[in-house]
Amino acid sequence: MRAVDELYYDPFDFEIDNNPYPIWKRMRDEAPLYYNERYNFFALTRYDDVARELPNFRTYRSGRGTTIDVIMSGIEVPPGVILFEDPPLHDLHRRLLSKVFTPRRMADMEPLTRQFCQRVLDPLVGSDSFDFIKDLGAQVPMRTIGYLLGIPESDQAGIRERTDRTLGLKQGTFREVTPEAFENSYQLFADYIDWRAEHPSDDLMTQLLNAQIEENGALRPLTRTEVLTYTSMLAGAGNETTTRLIGFIGQLLAEHPDQRRELVEDFSLIPGAIEEVLRYEAPSPVQARYVAHDTEYYGQRIPEGSIMLLINGSANRDERHYPDADRFDIHRGAAHLSFGQGLHFCMGSALARMQARVVLEEVLRRWPEWEVDYANAEMAHTTSVRGWGRLPVRVR
Template sequence: MHELVEADPYYDPYDFAIDDDPYPVWQRLRAEAPLYRNDKYGFYALSRYADVAEGLHDWRTFRSGRGTVLDIISSGVQLPPGLILFEDPPSHDVHRRILARVFTPRRIAAVEPIARQFAVAALDRLGGAHGFDFIADLGAAMPMQTIGALLGIPQQDQSTIRDTTDRIISLESGEPGEGMKVEPPNLELIAEYVDWRARNPSDDLMTDLINARVEDADGTERPLTRTEILTYISMIFGAGSETTTRLIGFIGQLLSEHPDQRRQLVADPSLIPGAIEEVLRFEPPSPVQGRYVASATEYYGHTVPEGSVMLLLNASANRDERRYADPDRFDIHRQASHVSFGFGLHFCLGAALARMEARVAVEEVLLRWPDWEVDYAGAVRAHTASVRGWAKLPVVTR
């Protein structure tokens, strides 16, 4: 077995044909090249569960401060403060503590009726239609509106912010993005809301951020800077809506492809949370985590030099035969853990929100349409630098 492979098997994160179904390639990497090197784009990759989980946890070796996307890490650009996805301790810990205070169980519970209201309105508009699009009619709108309500961004401007985020992360062709933007989008638009909310405080996340105070490494306490507030809001809105949109699309796909399991959910809705966890394991919206290698490390007898780029293939880890029995079988009763929300200090703060939104979406769809089938002739994949999923997923209902 070749433990370090440069040519065959070949993994290219910019190859749309591979991205549409990367699992056969990742299976070969796990078996033949658990430490993989791609010379074309200059990265290493780990694909087995044990290696990925350890790598996600080992922030001292695998750093996020230069970005978590291959394009950004390779570019060497300076990242703005406040992007906790792209930070390491101690600044990461300072900023994460603020968000941890606002992404509380109380706030998630309070926003659930809002999410359900949006889902109900979106689906009820379809009336007697014999089909709908899981993305256009539900997946793109409901998460955006829910996170917008949580932040206090007016509904009429939420689409503008989301569309800009989509343009920034989308890949136009099977090549790295040219000069991929890493600055927060729509700062001027968001700034208007921040100024207005500062004068008109409310019980929303934006007000919490305006009032938040942080303690710097030297012990000095201060409010968040304007740039930090704007960056927080932009990051939360973009990351919070994009990944949940793709998750809802995968739910539509997998429950269409497994009608017997879908009917079990109709008969017993208490199974829905477990089904969502299996969707997250089977098709995670954020499948690859990039890291900068801060110090030389060794895998399978080979040294990964300091300064390298490492891709931690968490979606591959979720299908590792060493971890899961029959990992390529979708099973809503599996009740297995996964690394789709990360691991360690970078575990996704919005995980509870995403799970709640996905559960609400499934509950409301099944109440109206217990049976559907994907129209793959009209389905379109989304290709971005950071997430996988569907851009369009029309279904025929019965």
């Protein structure tokens, strides 16, 4: 049994995950290089350290996974999950996807995203409550990414539910990830890919089926498994993190009604408010890396084969970098690490920002005031994202 004041961080402990900030602060102050014997991982929590090492792929590798459970399981990650890749393969795949996530395509998505919001929210007008996750977070991002990929709307809810079941953790336990988990994940999209191959359209699946990458000096099409893996990754990563961002928007603006009223009066403040939500509550707050060779940090040896956690959610609250870091302030105007840094910077960041802005605009137009029903709220727990699984609010 641990002493009450012992510093202990465990990413599988739901009680810690519900509010990790006090422990992360102690780690920054008392153990800037933290070590957990039970799971054999190290962790960096200060802004300067995390910002420096996120792009350092030569020492901290992504190719064995970027979540602690995937690395601990020791499985081979299939090609196409660029989050789990290192250069040069990562660079080849990222260049391909950059042709898909163009600024023009993202701009074209805004009217459709607004239509999705309106379809969801208009029937709720007149009621005294709604849920930021069930009614918005679980709906709008999935519909947007589903439209981009060409997945029929009737099938989107089922895909999201199966993704939630796959990612969900059980309290206090490490769950081994198997190769079948990846295969089951991307096989969800097999029928769509096969149908789209026979019926091309103006969507991402068609682009991926027609795409070519340069390998060993020659162009080749993507394999079927690569197309499936890309599609699965885009559907999962593009959906889950934006869902949690929408939940944190609902929570933090309920807790800061004066700042929410400023947004009601001036929608031009909304983009800055979303950046502060991202800084204050990172939807993906912990990035895991495999240590590729012996290295040293703070005078301590880190052996090859260890796991390093780069805790960007802690770095975003580092008082050494942000004055009064635990204060939520929509006027702060500070950059953050919630979308990563360097070669793994989130390619979907513009899409996530646009969706969050549109959702908030449409909510504020209908309900300028709300308060969270915490008695019926519930956190979701995974090793890749953190946030609300349910966030009902009362409106008036």
